[in-house]
Amino acid sequence: MADVHYQPQSLEAAIQKIWHEQNTFVTKEDDSKEKFYCLSMFPYPSGKLHMGHVRNYTIGDVISRFQRMQGKNVLQPMGWDAFGLPAENAAMQNHAAPAEWTYSNIDYMRTQLKSLGLGFDWSREIATCHPDYYRWEQWLFTKLMEKGLVYRKMSQVNWDPVDQCVLANEQVIDGKGWRSGAPVERKDIVQWFVKITDYAEELLQDLDQLDGWPEQVKTMQRNWIGKSSGLEISFPIEGREGQFIKVYTTRPDTLMGVSYLAVATDHPVSHKASIRNPALAEFIEACSHVSTAEADIETMEKQGMDTGVRVLHPLTGEVIPVWSANFVLMSYGTGAVMSVPAHDQRDYEFAQKYALPIKPVILPEGADTVDVSSAAFTEKGRLFNSGPFDGLRFEQALEAMAAALSAKDLGEKQTNYRLRDWGVSRQRYWGCPIPAIYCPACGVMPVPEDQLPVLLPEDLVPDGAGSPLAKLEEFKNCDCPQCGGRAKRETDTFDTFFESSWYYARYASRDCNTAMLDARADHWLPVDQYIGGIEHAILHLLYARFFHKLMRDQGLVRSDEPFKKLLTQGMVLASSWFSVDATGKQTWYSPLDVEPVLDEKGTILHGLLKSDGRQVQYGGVIKMSKSKNNGIDPQTLIEQYGADTLRLYIMFAAPPEQTLEWSDKGVEGCYRFVNRVWRLVHSHCESGVVAAYQGKEPLSKEAQALRLKVHETLQKVGDDMGRRQTFNTAIAACMELLNELTKFSAQNAIERALLQESLEILVLMLSPMTPHLSQVLWQTLGQSGLVVDVAWPKVDENALVKSQLALMVQVNGKLRGKIEVAADADKTSILSAAKHDEAIMKFIDGKVMLKEIYVPGRLVNLVVQD
């Protein structure tokens, strides 16, 4: 035959050209077909595609193509989460405007996505930094202002005293600013908040209708929302008539065991007390040098100091000290907690450290003493040491305490949420301007609709010392829309989660310039399949759910939830290598430049640099990142093996939810497979294509077995790709089938027709993963048209009928043999066959049979007395 070699580079470019010319993936609303909206999380345009993107978008593309072959009208859009911090950092480095950097990154990454053969509808492309996009979130925000769903309040940020700017949590390293190295300070500034807590209950309840979401993600969101019920209790401040410290507790049953109150270091009580207490002032100052990140606060050493303030127990009048403590957060609840060391472990440790009293008031069920000599007793039980409440259990105690407190007007039952309102202000330049105006005469007001959008000037270059917007007079100064006097514009920009909270809806109405969304949004929404990293399980997905409800209540969409089904993909990892120089500085090397050295068991000892043979240390298999220099560039692989091989490997190496460890050798294995498919199709077609076997003519035993395998595989692959979404096992099944097909040699015209049928099915099954290869081979097999428009092949039930079954036979649960039985054999004859099998008789001879178990189609277990 003419030697036709597999040349992915030219082949893939040619197929991509056809898709482009025929507008293959441009999607229109079409009521004659079931719609399927398949969405992958849009990328931040960081410069170039990384493997995590490749994985995300390949999964989405495979699902999209599979669903299209099921006859659905598939929408798969793509866009750019284009505002954000990295653009400002790059701008500072290159002394260029973030806009320029962002747009050129977008252009490059778009060509990369196209070279992967992803079937996106590019006519719907969105970049969130474009005014046509962000004007609508400004508009929605002004509507929320009118509805009272946003407000301003003081809130803490990480402040770099040298660079005079607000730092993101990730810019605080060991309590110091990443650029200046100065210890961070906490600073209170006025910021905008959106009342997500007004929707807390609905966000919680509606999780129950998200059947297509992983349980794990729903659990995380439930815990994040953190609904609890308890009491809010007021402790009167001694000597200050009419003043109280309010606390919220979920354990009111322990109220009689309170030994102190703990308030945040930035609680008004702390501040007031510190005025005449230099030691306390110093303590509070010291505590202010910790980042605002909860993980930092929760893991630091618990410290506190007596404020000297005293409160009265609301029921007994007992005098209770008030401590200022670094682990109490002002932004949580009331910024104060009641401490019961006997029944809370953190309070216990704190009390031990500062020699505060530990008063047990709860007994374990059925016991008459409680041991708190080494740890708190944190379970619920029966009250004692609690005066009139002795003997009560939790529920009764809650009611009784609530009644007693409410009689004195010092407490009431309350439902609380851990969820806090969404702080959306950022003191940054490269973001969407918050559309608000401050007039000295008229106050704070939204920018009127006819003045939207508030345009972000795109030519500014940040210098690291605060937001350039705040320094730009022509941006800042404006006229008051009410009185016409001089006014100031808000110079903060939105949290970038704002943009990513509604982009999924805008794709449907992306060219609408009269409204945020139009009727097409309800045609496509909700998203049928959403795919993205597990790291977005809480924040992004919760904010997007919230935004959807805000848009619904604004009359923009009808559905309650944006994402019907969610697939959370795992990260892409690679091995890492480093060396340490005399000063302790680590240098990281690309895994491509290192030859691992193994011991005889295969454990990695160290590596040798391919360049000069220097020894380097193994840093384990970790997330691909720039800082660890262990990223693998997808572009190189596309050039070397083609997009199909890369796509196939990334889908084969692990199930989508799991982390994926990169292996160059694994890619080669997939390349071999692709080549084998190529060669088998060509060697079959060498002697001409034939019509596929239809299941009519009788087949030889071998041919029948092969056809069974083909249709079993088809059944499995359809199930794996559709219901199970385990693409790795689908590909493994295709590999098994290829192995069988390679061994089979067609002896006559009927068997050649069978091979034709088998190859057509194989090519179609693989097409979601290897769309270019399949397209070309489809034509080689004598077919015309686009594979993506071919209907998914149907399983021939007749091909699945088996006459014989292989059953495992166990004795006392241990595998001892196998038997072949007729497919329609009954239980009695199967058990008898098992008992008369030579291998089995050895194990049951002369023993008392206790039980005979037959699991239909699977196994026999004979239980005998030992």
Add this chain to the structure above:
RNA sequence: GCCCAGGUGGCGAAAUAGGUAGACGCAGGGGACUUAAAAUCCCCCGGUAGAAAUACCGUGCCGGUUCGACUCCGGCCCUGGGCACCA
């Protein structure tokens, strides 16, 4: 610290509803083809004992439920993700 996952051969993994542990692939070993190499094709490949048949052990650790546990239950260890200004 808190919340959520995961842990199976030398490696990535499979076992879908409690029923053959290790499919498929990688690496490795042996062979065929070749002047040779590459490519390709075939065979072997969890551990221990054994020439083999086979037996025993084996799914992070300890214990439990069951005729039968990678799978269910209780406790522990380790690794990863998130923790509200990275996206």
